[in-house]
Amino acid sequence: MKSVGASLPKYDGIGHVTGTTVYVDDVPTPNGTLWAKALRSPAHRANIKRIDYTKAAALPGVHAIVTHEDIPVNTYGHLSGLGVPADEPLLAESELRYLGQPIALVVAESEAIAAEAVAAITLELEELEPLFDIRKAWDPGAPQIHQWGNWYTQFEGGLDRRQIRKGDVDAAFDRADLIVEGVYRPQAIEHVPMETQVCLVVPEPSGKLVIHSCTQAMYFSMGVVAAHLQLPLNKLKFVGGTVGGGFGGKVDTATETLCAVAARKARRPVKWRWTREEEFLVSSTRAPWHVEIADAVSKDGWILGRKMLTLHDSGAYARFSPYGLTKHSFHHTGAYTIPNLRFDGYVVFSNRVPTTAMRGFGVTSVSYSTEIHLQRIAHELKIDPYEIRLKNANRIGDTTGNGVVITDPSTVSTIQMVAEAAGDELKGDYRTMTSAMRTGDLLPEHLVGQLGNPEDH
Amino acid sequence: MTRHTGRGLSAIEYPTGMNQNGDPSQAWVKLKPDGRVDVFAGTVDIGQGSKTVHTQIVADTLGVPFDWVTMDVSNTDSSAVCTGTFASRGTFIGGNAVRFAAARAKERILAIAGDMLEIDPADLEIEDGEVRAIGAPQKKLSVSDVAGAATWQYGELITGTGAALKPFATLDPQTGRVELPPHSAISYAACVAEVEVDDQTGNVRCTKLIQCYDVGRAINPALVEGQIEGGAMQGLGLGLLEECYPYYPSTEHRGSDFNSYHVPSLVDLPEVTSLIIENPSADGPFGAKAIGEMANNAQPCAIANAIYDAIGVWVTEAPATPERVLRALERKAAGEDGPRRDGKRVVFDGHLSVNAVAAPGAAIRFPLED
Amino acid sequence: MRITVNGTAHELASAPLTPLLHVLREELHITSPKAGCQQGSCGTCTVIVDGEARRSCLLPVAAVDGAHITTLEGIGTPDALSPLQAAFLEKAAAQCGFCTPGFVTAATALLAENATPSRGEIREALSGHYCRCTGYVKILEAVEAVAGRAL
Numbered sequence: 012m013k014s015v016g017a018s019l020p021k022y023d024g025i026g027h028v029t030g031t032t033v034y035v036d037d038v039p040t041p042n043g044t045l046w047a048k049a050l051r052s053p054a055h056r057a058n059i060k061r062i063d064y065t066k067a068a069a070l071p072g073v074h075a076i077v078t079h080e081d082i083p084v085n086t087y088g089h090l091s092g093l094g095v096p097a098d099e100p101l102l103a104e105s106e107l108r109y110l111g112q113p114i115a116l117v118v119a120e121s122e123a124i125a126a127e128a129v130a131a132i133t134l135e136l137e138e139l140e141p142l143f144d145i146r147k148a149w150d151p152g153a154p155q156i157h158q159w160g161n162w163y164t165q166f167e168g169g170l171d172r173r174q175i176r177k178g179d180v181d182a183a184f185d186r187a188d189l190i191v192e193g194v195y196r197p198q199a200i201e202h203v204p205m206e207t208q209v210c211l212v213v214p215e216p217s218g219k220l221v222i223h224s225c226t227q228a229m230y231f232s233m234g235v236v237a238a239h240l241q242l243p244l245n246k247l248k249f250v251g252g253t254v255g256g257g258f259g260g261k262v263d264t265a266t267e268t269l270c271a272v273a274a275r276k277a278r279r280p281v282k283w284r285w286t287r288e289e290e291f292l293v294s295s296t297r298a299p300w301h302v303e304i305a306d307a308v309s310k311d312g313w314i315l316g317r318k319m320l321t322l323h324d325s326g327a328y329a330r331f332s333p334y335g336l337t338k339h340s341f342h343h344t345g346a347y348t349i350p351n352l353r354f355d356g357y358v359v360f361s362n363r364v365p366t367t368a369m370r371g372f373g374v375t376s377v378s379y380s381t382e383i384h385l386q387r388i389a390h391e392l393k394i395d396p397y398e399i400r401l402k403n404a405n406r407i408g409d410t411t412g413n414g415v416v417i418t419d420p421s422t423v424s425t426i427q428m429v430a431e432a433a434g435d436e437l438k439g440d441y442r443t444m445t446s447a448m449r450t451g452d453l454l455p456e457h458l459v460g461q462l463g464n465p466e467d468h
Numbered sequence: 469m470t471r472h473t474g475r476g477l478s479a480i481e482y483p484t485g486m487n488q489n490g491d492p493s494q495a496w497v498k499l500k501p502d503g504r505v506d507v508f509a510g511t512v513d514i515g516q517g518s519k520t521v522h523t524q525i526v527a528d529t530l531g532v533p534f535d536w537v538t539m540d541v542s543n544t545d546s547s548a549v550c551t552g553t554f555a556s557r558g559t560f561i562g563g564n565a566v567r568f569a570a571a572r573a574k575e576r577i578l579a580i581a582g583d584m585l586e587i588d589p590a591d592l593e594i595e596d597g598e599v600r601a602i603g604a605p606q607k608k609l610s611v612s613d614v615a616g617a618a619t620w621q622y623g624e625l626i627t628g629t630g631a632a633l634k635p636f637a638t639l640d641p642q643t644g645r646v647e648l649p650p651h652s653a654i655s656y657a658a659c660v661a662e663v664e665v666d667d668q669t670g671n672v673r674c675t676k677l678i679q680c681y682d683v684g685r686a687i688n689p690a691l692v693e694g695q696i697e698g699g700a701m702q703g704l705g706l707g708l709l710e711e712c713y714p715y716y717p718s719t720e721h722r723g724s725d726f727n728s729y730h731v732p733s734l735v736d737l738p739e740v741t742s743l744i745i746e747n748p749s750a751d752g753p754f755g756a757k758a759i760g761e762m763a764n765n766a767q768p769c770a771i772a773n774a775i776y777d778a779i780g781v782w783v784t785e786a787p788a789t790p791e792r793v794l795r796a797l798e799r800k801a802a803g804e805d806g807p808r809r810d811g812k813r814v815v816f817d818g819h820l821s822v823n824a825v826a827a828p829g830a831a832i833r834f835p836l837e838d
Numbered sequence: 839m840r841i842t843v844n845g846t847a848h849e850l851a852s853a854p855l856t857p858l859l860h861v862l863r864e865e866l867h868i869t870s871p872k873a874g875c876q877q878g879s880c881g882t883c884t885v886i887v888d889g890e891a892r893r894s895c896l897l898p899v900a901a902v903d904g905a906h907i908t909t910l911e912g913i914g915t916p917d918a919l920s921p922l923q924a925a926f927l928e929k930a931a932a933q934c935g936f937c938t939p940g941f942v943t944a945a946t947a948l949l950a951e952n953a954t955p956s957r958g959e960i961r962e963a964l965s966g967h968y969c970r971c972t973g974y975v976k977i978l979e980a981v982e983a984v985a986g987r988a989l
Contacts, residue, residue, distance in 0.1 A: 147826055168642065170641050170642075194818075227553040256515055320836055378769055379769045379772070428680040432660070
């Protein structure tokens with residue numbers, strides 16, 4: 012019997028429906044386990060003038076207070092493998108850049124004692140003017156909030172922005188019957204996994220750390236811990252693979268590294284579980300995006316060219332945002348073929364919680380912006396919304412914004428199928444069209460130069 | 469108070485695998501002496517069901533029943549590298565890793581069975597846990613017997629390793645051009661949303677979502693539907709309910725609980741229709757493409773377009789909360805909502821543009837010139 | 839204090855104001871009720887107290903002294919699934935599974951009280967439970983599949 016194609020019940024489903032699946036918070040804690048709580052920044056942007064841990068450290072039941080001085084490599088870039096340099100300290104040193112930024116981790120015999128100790132830490136700050144509106148990052152006199160300036164400057168080739176250039180966009184705009192411009196601003200949202208961030212680190216006598224983790228990416232997270240702690244991989248064992256929802260937020264390795272440092276310092280198992288308040292207020296979010304589009308269109312509904320400017324609100328540090336913006340740029344034409352393009356995108360810093368990967372990373376904002384924009388164009392031209400999409404749809408042999416030949420598109424068939432299910436009858440050629448390579452009458456002049464040979468790929 | 473209904477359309481695409489590639493997944497497979505199969509991989513199941521899907525891929529690649537296969541993704545000591553469960557890479561890249569590993573193990577099963585049956589391994593196939601001569605199915609051995617013989621007579625552990633890695637696609641920073649596809653496949657989807665808008669309260673209710681996804685091959689259709697339906701509700705949240713900063717860019721009034729941050733619940737559930745197209749990819753496992761992430765991309769825009777259809781205002785800041793809808797209706801009533809027309813230019817949302825918000829002298833303008 | 843959980847009586851050592859959730863998870867090591875929010879909002883900690891679905895995270899154990907409590911472990915076991923558990927499995931109504939204990943206990947309590955709830959009544963009864971993975975479609979289908987059948 013073939014199993015591919017069958018709706019077999021989930022492998023781990025019996026555990027889930029009987030409450031016997033063991034998530035990280037369900038792993039029995041060894042005797043002597045300590046509990047962690049973080050001291051977090053109470054300011055959006057500030058310099059630390061003084062921290063006094065004396066009272067906290069003296070509380071009965073407090074075993075260790077971890078600060079940046081305990082971390083062999085405090086600032087490690089999670090995307091250093093992709094050429095994104097490091098900018099974010101694991102624990103703040105002298106500067107605070109967002110409300111909730113971790114400064115120290117207290118480990119104690121209970122969560123209550125750890126929380127009491129955190130409250131007993133004296134923190135003196137010099138508050139600084141924060142930057143929240145990424146559109147004002149370039150303003151003369153804008154607060155300068157990041158060591159690289161207010162936006163990411165480390166793209167390949169020394170560029171401070173991600174660019175796509177294709178065709179002759181100015182000629183397309185000259186030729187256009189209409190130029191439609193619009194601004195789109197999808198908001199930051201929370202991942203809201205039902206299981207909050209949680210981690211248990213158990214040191215073994217050999218010095219190996221066993222890390223019970225809810226990460227979405229055990230090897231990636233293990234690499235992050237190894238880099239911060241400067242440990243070979245045989246000194247780390249991630250135990251996981253059972254996750255109570257992630258949606259991108261559990262790629263951050265939010266708890267594992269600090270727990271590992273604390274476990275080594277205290278020589279005891281350490282568990283850290285975030286409250287729902289922490290999950291809402293200080294865990295990373297989906298980024299807010301600011302997208303401006305100008306499309307050059309012909310009166311019969313062809314999109315001849317697109318100019319686009321994207322500002323990606325990265326929050327206080329770069330984290331995964333340069334990757335997300337690059338992905339955004341690669342897909343900024345959506346499910347359509349547009350021959351002439353000028354895209355510019357910036358990763359802009361602000362004094363909010365760093366933003367991170369979330370389901371649809373980089374492309375959710377493209378879909379939102381370009382699909383409303385296309386509807387506006389259809390409305391301006393008085394063209395049926397199905398027809399304008401089918402007309403400009405990706406077809407076999409078309410090329411993407413960065414020159415990739417499209418081999419198996421389904422813009423046409425998916426649109427036709429929802430039209431049918433919605434009871435909307437498509438007219439004439441649109442009902443029968445396919446994704447076949449454009450030829451003859453179906454190949455308008457402005458797309459002639461677009462075709463690549465799918466056989467070459 | 470009037471309730472207005474409207475309908476909106478969207479079409480989207482989404483890549484499989486990390487952008488620009490370079491993200492390995494690896495796996496290894498071993499057979500127990502009775503032919504039961506252990507698979508070790510690092511691919512975390514975050515609920516989407518990758519353990520189930522990978523088990524199905526291994527079972528069919530080897531030709532053994534699903535329940536012969538045990539998938540272990542529990543730790544980094546016994547499992548091989550997986551870059552992670554993100555970038556819609558689990559079914560395709562993780563799936564290829566287990567597929568390649570199973571194919572290697574199958575070669576060893578066939579080699580030993582060929583020796584036992586005195587038949588060229590190329591003339592053998594495996595189905596339902598039996599090695600059979602192609603065209604002469606009476607000549608057969610169970611995989612259990614082959615694994616037993618490997619253990620007790622041949623002195624071999626039947627095993628196989630697999631690694632899926634597409635090379636990093638370098639880009640030209642000036643143009644963004646890449647030399648090879650920066651993804652493993654592209655999936656497509658379209659969505660029709662229906663809404664009901666209350667013009668007094670500004671409340672928008674999404675009543676229907678009709679969605680079609682090309683997933684290449686639905687290895688487990690129920691789990692694919694689970695992605696589509698789950699994504700639909702996250703997309704509904706994006707479009708109508710959820711926001712960390714209600715007065716973005718201000719950080720004021722950030723919600724810290726489920727009463728102040730609105731996650732979609734059962735009361736928000738519209739009628740959801742999920743349609744699947746199977747337009748196979750060239751090199752995914754059994755033709756599969758990704759489905760996971762894209763599932764929340766098609767709804768927010770379709771909902772915004774439906775709102776325009778219902779009440780004639782464009783809400784282009786998501787989510788379309790009652791406050792944003794009412795403010796848009798106020799602008800419309802004041803005659804301030806329409807685009808500025810300037811020759812052949814039609815300029816919407818001028819007040820939101822960097823051109824309006826950035827200070828004079830700021831080095832940011834739209835459109836940017838080279 | 840004394841509570842009966844899934845048919846077994848326990849004398850408790852926890853302080854009277856300890857939330858029932860903590861008593862179940864930490865003193866009795868019954869881990870199906872989850873600490874999803876500890877704000878009384880998400881529903882993952884739901885258990886059945888004397889026939890009624892209650893959120894255990896904000897419920898002081900003293901308030902349920904003497905009560906009979908059923909958690910998901912007490913509804914059915916891997917070898918003997920309740921019809922509702924079997925429906926959740928067959929309909930793929932559990933993805934990550936973290937919210938499943940709350941949904942199954944709440945729906946079990948609903949069906950015990952009203953064996954044939956309408957779709958609207960099911961939605962109402964489960965509307966205070968969040969699931970971030972499934973989009974609720976298959977959860978609703980699983981409960982409807984069992985509604986009207988013997989539990």
